[in-house]
Amino acid sequence: METVHKIDTIDRKKRSSQKFAFGFFTFLSYLVVAILFVILGFIIIKGGNVISWDFLTKAPEEGMTKGGIYPAIIGTFYLIVGSSIISFPIGIMSGIYMNEYAANSKLVRFIRIMTNNLSGVPSVVFGLFGMSLFVNALGWGDSIIAGSFTLALMSLPLIIRTTEEALKSIDDSFRHGSLALGATKLQTIRRVVLPMAFPNIITGLILSIGRVSGETAPILFTVAAYFLPQLPGSIFDQCMALPYHLYVISTSGTDIEASRGMAYGTALVLIAIVLVVNLLANALRNYFAKKVKMN
Amino acid sequence: MRKFFEKLVEGGLLISGSVSSLTILLIVVFLFKEAGGLFNTPSTEEGYVLAVHNTNEVAKLSPEQLMDIFDGNITNWKEIGGNDVEILPFRLSDLTNYYSEEELGSEFQYVPQKISELIGKEPGIIAFFPEQYLLQEHFQGKVLPTQNITPSEFFGGTKWYPTATPAPIFGLIPLLLGTLLVSIGAIVLSLPFGLAVAIYMAEIANHRMRDFLKPIIELLAGIPSVVYGFFGLVVIVPLIQKTFDLPVGETAFAGSVVLAIMALPTIITVAEDAMRTTPRAMKEASLALGATQWQTIYKVIIPYSISGITSAVVLGIGRAIGETMAVLMVTGNAAVIPTSFFEPVRTIPATIAAELGEAPAGGAHYEALFLLGVVLFLITLLLSISVEYISSKRKI
Structure with a gap:
């Protein structure tokens, strides 16, 4: 009777400690969710008052206190396109090479370590590097092309890793089946492996666009301009960009208080890009996951 | 033909595969290329000379001593190993206090003579002026030899005054300490949250909750840093100022809070992935022995x-x-050695971002900023390698 009673108290003790710990973890998790919603909610509410058609389609006026952010939107768009043209093919091909051609060789292990290191390099170091190589050494000056290359190199590790993961998740039996039917390795990759891995690769690419659109430090010394009277005419021109615009008008504009509204609006546009990118990536992932299941 | 094509494609893939390694290499080469000149740069401004009276025994002055002299913090040569003479700091702009415009000539053609004369007259003088005004013959003073910036001045220096004249001071220590203070503060704040959410997602939450949390964490990771900065500036900074009743809200603590939120997604995702790799058999064995789920988590997982x-x-x-x-x-970006969490500090990356735009290319300031980039790059490389090492140990 005595021992049973003892076990009972131990049991109750461990149960109550579990209850306490789990309650604590659940609470902290909800708190993290709350933090996100506070940030999003704050910027959406404050920025929502500012956003209008004019805001999105007009140039800034009167020392950034009035007008819109059209040139910055266009600039960011150019940078996204420019860096994607460079980073998508290189990143995808690199991922294919690592998973399909040289999986687990010494070389691939080395490349993987280097890619991991590259993903740990701070964005401001990319900025320094881009300035030194593209702006100065190659003589491109502050230009869209210099900024695009810098951003592309920065987003490479993310693309390589997601491509590699996507390819890795495809069962080897598909490859063996294709090879057994007489297809060459390249045909197998092109006709069997890539189409199957496509949705996951696309998800990685979309997320990299989200990252490129919001980075400030790499474009600080390679392309971004405080204000330009006209839109860039060629890839060797400077351009305005959303994240840099937000940074400048919220810290060092001519009249910080008066341009607060513009800053809220710019922040909202940036957040909107990130939201759209994330929703799109998730929707794609779910859509294709369902499709694969049905097949 | 087809074989050749396959080889060609494989070659192309290999080249793409080596781009990331190549980039690392290029980063190293170009950062060092730009930064390398710093220790061959004279510590005083280029094109300027420092001259003292002939009887002055002080032959060497560090940038910090120079700054103290010209700021009036050191007033007697005795303090820095010279004779007991009052120091008279002199800049070119002070010349009109000693000579009238007629004496200097209508086109300032007599400036070199007058400077030389003045240095000869004043035993306590230290003059800082452009090299073009240095009298070539019969100069009545002693020009201090130019010294280069030394590694110990940079890595051991406790002051960061990159635009000070006559000699800018580039000391790494305040920036490094600022960076460490802010980062460690951020990790201390975010670690409990990060681990709790990771445990919750890996072991406690049901499927629906997890599917709800995952995109939220991704979203947190996706918000651009400049938006976090803006949010911090308009919400967190005023909040901290009011709560702790500080003169300014822009403090190391504000940086830590913002960084803590930003570091959360990384900590959560990596820790959750790690917990998920615990073999099912291990967990079940623990549960079968009568352990509760919580005991299994902290004793096994x-x-x-x-x-x-x-x-x-x-x-x-x-x-x-x-x-x-x-x-x-x-x-708040004050480049001083931090003494508390509630003071403005300046970190290495912030210094680079804030000052590179104003530093003339190729000058000492520019090179010093690239050297900061090198330091930052090496720190993060070290961290990446240690992660690599830690996770390679796990497999054994």
């Missing part, structure tokens, strides 16, 4: 995944140390 959790922490620190824009916007 956490010890098993400890290396993964360590990686999460290190990666989080890496992210915090390299973060630029958010920190630049909320920490």
Whole structure:
């Protein structure tokens, strides 16, 4: 009777400690969710008052206190396109090479370590590097092309890793089946492996666009301009960009208080890009996951 | 033909595969190329000379001593190993206090003679003027030899005054300490949250809750740093100022809070992945022995995944140390050695971002900023390698 009673108290003790710990973890998790919603909610509410058609389609006026952010939107768009043209093919091909051609060789292990290191390099170091190589050494000056290359190199590790993961998740039996039917390795990759891995690769690419659109430090010394009277005419021109615009008008504009509204609006546009990118990536992932299941 | 084509494609793929390694290499080469000149640069402004009276015994002055002299903090040569003479700092602009415009000539053609004369007359003088005004013959003073900036001045220096004249001071220590203070503060704040959410997602939450949390964490990771910085600037900074009743809200603490939020997604994802790798058999064995779920978590799952959790922490620190824009916007950017959490500090990345635009290319300031980039790059490389090492140990 005595021992049973003892076990009972131990049991109750461990149960109550579990209850306490789990309650604590659940609470902290909800708190993290709350933090996100506070940030999003704050910027959406404050920025929502500012956003209008004019805001999105007009140039800034009167020392950034009035007008819109059209040139910055266009600039960011150019940078996204420019860096994607460079980073998508290189990143995808690199991922294919690592998973399909040289999986687990010494070389691939080395490349993987280097890619991991590259993903740990701070964005401001990319900025320094881009300035030194593209702006100065190659003589491109502050230009869209210099900024695009810098951003592309920065987003490479993310693309390589997601491509590699996507390819890795495809069962080897598909490859063996294709090879057994007489297809060459390249045909197998092109006709069997890539189409199957496509949705996951696309998800990685979309997320990299989200990252490129919001980075400030790499474009600080390679392309971004405080204000330009006209839109860039060629890839060797400077351009305005959303994240840099937000940074400048919220810290060092001519009249910080008066341009607060513009800053809220710019922040909202940036957040909107990130939201759209994330929703799109998730929707794609779910859509294709369902499709694969049905097949 | 087809074989040749296959080989060609494979070659192309190999080249793409080596781009990331090549980039690392190029980063190293170009950062060092730009930064390397710093220790061959004279510590005083280029094109300027420092001259003293002939009887002056002081032959060498460090940049910090020079600054103290010209700021009036050192007033007697005795303090820095010279004779007991009052120091008279002299800049070119002071010349009109000693000579009238007629004496200097209508086109300032007599300036070199007058400077020379003045130095000969004043035993306590230290003159700082452009080299073009140095009298070539019969100069009545002693020109101090130019010295180069030394590595010990940079790595051991406790002051950062990059635009001071006559000699700018580039000391790494205040920036390094600022960076470490802000980053470590951020990790201390975010680690409990990060681990709790990771445990919750890996072991406690049901499927629906997990599917709800995952995109939220991704979203947190996706918000641009400049937006975090802006949010910190308009919400967190005023909040901290009011709560702690501070003169300014832009403090190391504000930086830590913003960075803590930003480091959360990294810590959560990596730690959760690590906990998920715990073999099912291990968990079930623990439960079968009568342990509760919570006991299983802290006696089996956490010890098993400890290396993964360590990686999460290190990666989080890496992210915090390299973060630029958010920190630049909320920490107040005072380049002094921090003494408390509630003072403005300046980090290495913030310094680079804030000052590179104003530093003339190729000058000492420019090179010093690139050297800061090298330091930052090496720190993060070290962290990446230690993560690699930690996770390679786990496999054995």
